[in-house]
Amino acid sequence: MQIGPHILRNNVFVAPMAGVTDRPFRQLCKQLGAGYAVSEMSASNPKLWKTEKSSRRTNHEGEMEPKAVQIAGADPEMLAECAKHNVANGAQIIDINMGCPVKKVCDSWCGSALLQNEKLVGRILDAVVAAVDVPVSLKFRTGWNRENKNALTIAKMAESAGIAMLTLHGRTRADGYKGDAEYQTIAAVKAAVRIPVVANGDITTPEKAAYVLQATGADAVMIGRAAQGRPWIFREVAHFLATGEHLPTPLVSEVRALMEEHLLAHYQFYGEFMGVRTARKHIGWYVQDLIDGEEFRQQMNKIESCELQLQAVHDFFDSRQHERLQYRPALPIDPEWNSHSLIDLTEKQAA
Template identity: 80%
Template sequence: MQIGSYVLRNNIFVAPMAGVTDRPFRQLCKELGAGYAVSEMAASNPKLWETEKSTRRTNHEGEMEPKAVQIAGADPVMLADCAKFNVDKGAQIIDINMGCPVKKVCNAWCGSALLQHETLVGQILDAVVKAVDVPVTLKFRTGWDRANKNALNIARMAQSAGIQMLTLHGRTRADGYKGDAEYETITAVKAAVNIPVVANGDITTPEKAKYVLEVTGADAIMIGRAAQGRPWIFREIEHYLRTGEHLPPPLISEVRHLMDSHLKEHYAFYGDYLGVRTARKHIGWYVQDLVGGEEFRQQMNLLTSCDEQLAAVSHFFDRMAGERLQYRPFEEKMAA
């Protein structure tokens, strides 16, 4: 798998997720087998470029290459300037967000709201591609709603503009994350263009990864929510695609080690105050499959220092050394 001149280790990618795929999480996923990861989206408004939040979102210090930044906005000139700004800061790939379904984003005519305005989409694609000398990619959805699906049009426009890779989440904006992903639309897009296509949506197991690659003909897959609290899913999928065999679930002791390392990197990245608060969701995801995990999560959410969090995590795992993690099906977790 290749994007521009960058040869990737495999075709199993981490989806950009706001508030989740920060540098410590992206790096952990790459260490555990992901071939590629994209940053959380960076706002195109220049007033926000130097804010603490934006600076942190585009921090790639020490991260495995290639370093990819996702940009979001609705103005072609601002998006082009934002792309140039991030390339000057070290971005090696620029990804344009036309897939986010969140109301706050769509109400500003950004993310998947852009799919309602194909002329504007074309202007944005042309402006960003011409503005930078690095590969530009696009993440989008199948359309605004089921009565207005235009993924094929957008894909052809993107290829004509010089976009070098497409990532398609197999749902409309109106679907959000409900219902089943439309793999038939991803299949149609792959057949319509000559650039790499990445399939995204409902890929939660090694078997599902293999199925989606086979049924869509996609060049790669992108994992989002299924990696939350389970970053080793990338090595599981990589091993299964290569051998047809399953890796055993990780030992609780390895989960503890990974979680401990992740938390320390997380605290160093955010600082004590934000670190302890933003770590809570990650801790909750890690322990949700473990006996007593929900009770522990509620107790841990009351802690206000990094040292207290680390001590609580250590105490929680002390009683489970030597056991293997037992998964609940992803769909069951989401329904809980």
């Protein structure tokens, strides 16, 4: 798998997630097998570039290459300047966000709201690609709602503009994260363009990743929510795709060690006050599959010290050292999907 001059070690990627894929988490996912990771959204408004939050979101110090920054906004000139600013600060790939479904983002005509205005999409793509000499990718959704799917149109515009890679989430903006992702549209996009296409949405197990790659013809898969509290999913998926065999699920003792590494990096990155608070969600995800995990999460959320929080994690895990984690249930694969639905969809969107 290659993006511009960057050769990636595999085709299993980390999805950019606001409030989740900060530098400590991205680095851990890469260490555990992810071939590529993209930062949280960086706002295009230059007034926000030097805020503490924005500075953290684009901090790639010591991170494995390539270093990719996602930018978000609705003004072509601002997005172009934002891309240049991030490249000047070390970004090696720029990713444009046209996939976020969150209301406050869409209310500003950013994220997936842009899919309603194809002319503006074209201007943004042209402006950002022309502004930088690094690869530019696009993450988007299948459309604004199910009655207005325009992924094929957007994909062809992106290819013409010089976009190096497409990542498509198999839902519309109106779907949010409800229901099941559909992969027919991803397959149609892959069949229509020559640039790499990454499939995103509901990829939760090695088997599901293999199915999605086969069903869509995509070049890679991108995993988001399934990696929360389970960053080792990347090595599991990569190993299964390469060998057809499963790695054993990790012992709780290994999870304890990974959590400690993650938390220490997290505390150092955010400092005491923010560190203990922003770590809570990660700890909650790590323990959600374990007996008494929910009770522990509620108790842990009352702790106000990084040192005490880390000690509480150690105490919780020490009594479970030899347990193995269980796979979370896979989201269902649509048995009705077949080549005829792909043909019908392609013809419908091309009409």
